[in-house]
Amino acid sequence: xxxxxxxxxxxxxxxxxxxxxxxxxxxxxxxxxxxxxxxxxxxxxxxxxxxxxxxxxxxxxxxxxxxxxxxxxxxxxxxxxxxxxxxxxxxxxxxxxxxxxxxxxxxxxxxxxxxxxxxxxxxxxxxxxxxxxxxxxxxxxxxxxxxxxxxxxxxxxxxxxxxxxxxxxxxxxxxxxxxxxxxxxxxxxxxxxxxxxxxxxxxxxxxxxxxxxxxxxxxxxxxxxxxxxxxxxxxxxxxxxxxxxxxxxxxxxxxxxx
Amino acid sequence: xxxxxxxxxxxxxxxxxxxxxxxxxxxxxxxxxxxxxxxxxxxxxxxxxxxxxxxxxxxxxxxxxxxxxxxxxxxxxxxxxxxxxxxxxxxxxxxxxxxxxxxxxxxxxxxxxxxxxxxxxxxxxxxxxxxxxxxxxxxxxxxxxxxxxxxxxxxxxxxxxxxxxxxxxxxxxxxxxxxxxxxxxxxxxxxxxxxxxxxxxxxxxxxxxxxxxxxxxxxxxxxxxxxxxxxxxxxxxxxxxxxxxxxxxxxxxxxxxxxxxxxxxxxxxxxxxxxxxxxxxxxxxxxxxxxxxxxxxxxxxxxxxxxxxxxxxxxxxxxxxxxxxxxxxxxxxxxxxxxxxxxxxxxxxxxxxxxxxxxxxxxxxxxxxxxxxxxxxxxxxxxxx
Numbered sequence: 001x002x003x004x005x006x007x008x009x010x011x012x013x014x015x016x017x018x019x020x021x022x023x024x025x026x027x028x029x030x031x032x033x034x035x036x037x038x039x040x041x042x043x044x045x046x047x048x049x050x051x052x053x054x055x056x057x058x059x060x061x062x063x064x065x066x067x068x069x070x071x072x073x074x075x076x077x078x079x080x081x082x083x084x085x086x087x088x089x090x091x092x093x094x095x096x097x098x099x100x101x102x103x104x105x106x107x108x109x110x111x112x113x114x115x116x117x118x119x120x121x122x123x124x125x126x127x128x129x130x131x132x133x134x135x136x137x138x139x140x141x142x143x144x145x146x147x148x149x150x151x152x153x154x155x156x157x158x159x160x161x162x163x164x165x166x167x168x169x170x171x172x173x174x175x176x177x178x179x180x181x182x183x184x185x186x187x188x189x190x191x192x193x194x195x196x197x198x199x200x201x202x203x204x205x206x207x208x209x210x211x212x213x214x215x216x217x218x219x220x221x222x223x224x225x226x227x228x229x230x231x232x233x234x235x236x237x238x239x240x241x242x243x244x245x246x247x248x249x250x251x252x253x254x255x256x257x258x
Numbered sequence: 259x260x261x262x263x264x265x266x267x268x269x270x271x272x273x274x275x276x277x278x279x280x281x282x283x284x285x286x287x288x289x290x291x292x293x294x295x296x297x298x299x300x301x302x303x304x305x306x307x308x309x310x311x312x313x314x315x316x317x318x319x320x321x322x323x324x325x326x327x328x329x330x331x332x333x334x335x336x337x338x339x340x341x342x343x344x345x346x347x348x349x350x351x352x353x354x355x356x357x358x359x360x361x362x363x364x365x366x367x368x369x370x371x372x373x374x375x376x377x378x379x380x381x382x383x384x385x386x387x388x389x390x391x392x393x394x395x396x397x398x399x400x401x402x403x404x405x406x407x408x409x410x411x412x413x414x415x416x417x418x419x420x421x422x423x424x425x426x427x428x429x430x431x432x433x434x435x436x437x438x439x440x441x442x443x444x445x446x447x448x449x450x451x452x453x454x455x456x457x458x459x460x461x462x463x464x465x466x467x468x469x470x471x472x473x474x475x476x477x478x479x480x481x482x483x484x485x486x487x488x489x490x491x492x493x494x495x496x497x498x499x500x501x502x503x504x505x506x507x508x509x510x511x512x513x514x515x516x517x518x519x520x521x522x523x524x525x526x527x528x529x530x531x532x533x534x535x536x537x538x539x540x541x542x543x544x545x546x547x548x549x550x551x552x553x554x555x556x557x558x559x560x561x562x563x564x565x566x567x568x569x570x571x572x573x574x575x576x577x578x579x580x581x582x583x584x585x586x587x588x589x590x591x592x593x594x595x596x597x598x599x600x601x602x603x604x605x606x607x608x609x610x611x612x613x614x615x616x617x618x619x620x621x622x623x624x625x626x627x628x629x630x631x632x633x634x635x636x637x638x639x640x641x642x643x
Contacts, residue, residue, distance in 0.1 A: 052526055078528035090523040095515055096633050102509070103516045107528045109509045116508035117501065123508060127636050152633055172527065 003065070005030045005209050006051070006082075006176050011060035013043075013050050013233075020046040022233040023060065028176065033202075033210045035220040035241065038230035039253055044213045045087060046233070048178050052084055053077040064176065079107065081175035085165045087184055087213075093154040097145075097164055100153055101134045104168035137167050140204070141197040159190045166198060170205075177210045183219060195219055217245070229253065268314040269329070275302065277333040281340050283597060284347035292601045323638050331496060338488045342473075348484035350600065352556060354592050355491035356549040361576045361588045362498040363545030368574070369583030369631070370511060371538030372518030373422060374431040377438035378573035381543045383565030384411040385550025387445070390457040390560060400462045404494075404551040411547025412540040419539045423532050426521075438570050445562035456561025459554040462490070469555065487556040494552060498545050502585055505541070507636050514538055515634075572596075575617060581627030590628055 004027035013021040021043045028034050036044050049055045051062055053074040061070045064080040072080075083104065091100050102109065109126070110116070116123060131149070138146035141163045148156070153164060162182055169177055182198070183191040202208060214220050220227060220241055227244045229237040231253040237244050244250055279299065286292050306312050319326040334351075341347045360382050367373045375381075388407040392398055398406065418437050422430045446454050461470035469490070473481040505511050516524040517534045525531055554560050576595050580587030598616070602609035620628065 054522065054526070074522075074525040075528045075530055078526060084526060086523065090520050092516060092519040092523075094519070095512075099512055099515070099634060102512055103524065103527050103529070106509075106513070106516070109512075111509055111513065113510070116510045117504045120504070124637055150633065150635075168527070 002030060004028055005065055006211075007061075007063045008047075008051065009061050009063075011047070011050060011062060012058045013046050013055050014058045020233050021050060021057075024230075024233070024235055026228055026235065028209050028211060030175075030209055031207055032226065033212060033224045035224035035227035036211055036213045036230065037215070037217075037220060037227055037244075042230040042253075043233040044230055045180055047230070048084060048180055048211075048213070051077070051178065052082060078172075082178065083169035083172055083174035083176070084178035085162075085169050085180055085182060087180040089161050089165055091153045091161060091165055091168070094152060096150050096152055097138070097156070098131065098134055098149045100164055101137070101168050101171050102130060104171045105130065105133075107172060134167075134171065137171055137201075138163070140201045141167060158185055159194060162186065162194055163197065166194075166201075170201065175207070175209065177208060179210060179212045179214075181213050181215065183214060183216045191216055191219065195223060199223065217241075221245075265314055265318045268311045269318055269326075271311060272306075272315045273329055273333050275306075277337050280333075280337045280351075280593070283593070283601070284337075284341060284350055285344060286601070289603065320635065321638055327496075327499075331492070334492050338485060338492075342479070342481035342485055345482045345484055348482050348488050349556075350597055352484060352487045352491040353553070354596050355488070355495040356553050357573065357576065357596055358588055358592045359491070359495045359498045359549040360546045361573055361580070361592060362495070362502045362585060363542035363549075364573055364577045365542075365583060365585060365588060366502055366505065366514070366538050366545075367542035368577055370506065370514035370518065371535055372514075373535055373539055374574070375434050375539070375542065376431055376567070376570050376574060377418075377434040377441065378546055379565045379567075379569035380438040380441040381411045381415060381546035382550040382553070382569075382573075383441060383445070383560075383562075384414055384543075385547030386459070386554035386560045386565070387451060387457070388547065389551040389554040390459045391451075393460050393555070394457075399465075400555070401464060404548050407551035408544040408546075408548035411550070412544040415539055415543035416536065419536050422539070423535060435567065438565075438567050442562050442565055442567075445565070452561070454562060456559060459558055459560060461558060462486075462552075462555040470558075484556070487552065491549075491552055491556075494548060498549075499585060501541075501545075506585070507634060510534075510537070511634060579617060579620060579627055581629040581631055583631035584627065584629050587627050587629035587631075 006026075006028040008024055008026045011021055011024040011026075012019065024043075024047060026047075036047065038044055046055065050057050051069075053069070053072050053076065056071050061068060063069065064077075064082060067080050069077050069080050092103065110123075135146050135149055138149065142160065145156075145160050145163055148160075153161060156164065166179070166182065182194060186194065202210070212220070212224060224241060226239065227241050228235055229244055229247075229250050236249045236253060237247045279302075282295050286295060338348065338351065341351070360378055364375055364378050367375045385407040388410040389403055392403045392406060393400060418433070421433050425433065445451055451457065461468050463469070469486040470483050472483050473479075473485050505514075513529060513534045516527075516529055517531055521531050572595060576588060576591045579595065580589070580591035595613075595617075599609055599613050602612060
């Protein structure tokens with residue numbers, strides 16, 4: 001097997017006396033969907049925040065491909081090819097769907113003063129291209145949503161906001177996508193619909209690797225090839241969903257000791 | 259009547275109404291007349307809104323931004339020509355244009371990038387003092403002094419941005435308040451800058467022609483020398499409009515919005531927070547400094563009392579009252595906040611009370627300001643008709 005696209009070794013995050021993540025080893029292969037599960041407060045989102053540079057790890061390393069991104073800024077991590085969504089939607093609500101997607105595509109935009117203020121016809125061309133790309137990407141998720149490209153995000157229902165958030169992460173063509181509980185706040189049917197969309201979009205991007213945090217076990221079973229289970233900041237189990245679900249320790253972590 | 263004719267008619271109505279209103283507002287002295295005008299304004303605004311003229315004008319301006327811009331400038335030209343002998347009205351008009359320029363800068367900072375700047379008057383003042391020094395002690399052409407004064411304001415601002423970048427929200431606002439107060443105190447104790455007495459500033463000299471000479475065209479037309487400054491101030495405001503408008507309708511404006519709305523999400527997508535805050539802050543202060551330069555040359559005299567915290571508050575009020583982030587709203591808000599206290603002489607000291615009540619009322623009933631900001635349209639919509 002080739003080298004993993006993402007490799008965390010001994011990753012530790014502390015908040016004062018609390019160890020939120022304790023010496024976590026985790027590897028993600030290219031093209032893989034890895035489920036990250038565990039009870040509330042077990043350190044799943046902390047792991048995402050540590051990888052994306054929002055938290056500085058107290059110990060351990062994170063590598064993206066050959067590149068060491070331990071303690072790097074969020075901007076550097078983004079440049080290394082990692083994009084993410086947030087558990088509680090962090091879209092720019094007053095802005096249009098298109099503007100939100102362009103936040104995700106920010107690294108590819110021409111950001112010079114001259115390019116933006118004086119060369120308006122060049123900007124127009126770049127803008128038109130981006131409208132086409134954004135429209136196409138949204139349409140793979142939902143055709144009606146693609147028609148609302150210039151509506152404010154605040155006018156969209158929850159499921160469409162989730163779609164926009166995932167598209168915002170995908171439009172920058174990342175190598176690795178970190179999805180933090182995409183089903184949060186949605187009904188079962190909406191969740192299933194969103195997952196169908198995501199898997200359909202993914203089939204066009206075979207090399208994209210995904211880590212999925214989820215409490216919806218049906219989703220994990222359906223979408224992931226492999227799972228890692230966290231409890232109190234430590235990995236207690238790793239393997240295909242069926243094996244993990246049968247594991248005694250995992251059952252205890254979720255249901256408590258008898 | 260065809261759709262096109264209706265559109266044309268509503269635009270003509272808007273231009274004529276706006277121009278006539280500005281002339282009356284600036285010219286009227288009699289207090290009963292001001293009161294009648296105020297009542298007529300309220301009625302007129304309501305009529306515009308309910309007849310659908312507002313929406314029509316809005317759409318037409320969005321489709322033909324260049325035509326709307328040219329019409330607006332032409333209206334100002336007509337107003338200035340009608341008032342060509344009224345010194346005080348022209349002084350007010352030029353002051354409104356310069357405050358508008360400054361508030362365009364503040365809109366970039368506060369409305370777009372989310373940096374509350376309570377030292378707007380200080381940066382305006384830096385432009386004034388830089389002009390006083392550059393015009394008295396150097397031989398730099400006066401027209402060049404204006405952008406230089408703006409650069410000085412931007413440079414001093416780039417020192418202030420360092421602590422602002424390390425703080426957020428209210429704390430960043432406190433830093434700017436402290437700076438504004440510090441600036442005024444510094445001027446008062448500094449003898450080289452004239453101390454509390456202030457400094458004299460020579461009139462703008464354009465290739466040997468002094469702006470303090472009245473404009474003469476033929477035998478009949480002789481305009482107040484303030485007319486010169488009105489032309490210059492409006493030209494500066496128009497330039498500021500073009501710059502800030504283009505900034506907003508580009509990836510730059512998008513970056514500012516992303517930084518203001520969610521720094522965490524923005525940084526995860528590779529947006530360099532510091533870079534955009536520095537750019538917005540510097541550009542805004544550049545505009546404030548340039549407006550200050552023209553103001554100093556126009557009034558011929560500057561003193562620390564013109565650049566107090568209270569003046570900064572007026573600038574921020576204009577930006578909020580107009581509709582945070584909306585450039586167009588700044589213009590009526592500046593006109594209202596600067597001219598109204600002058601016009602309400604009849605109720606004497608109470609006029610500031612009334613004026614404060616008005617600001618509170620507008621924010622209570624229209625929390626997003628007179629003209630709320632709209633979604634970004636990078637380019638004018640292609641005309642469907």
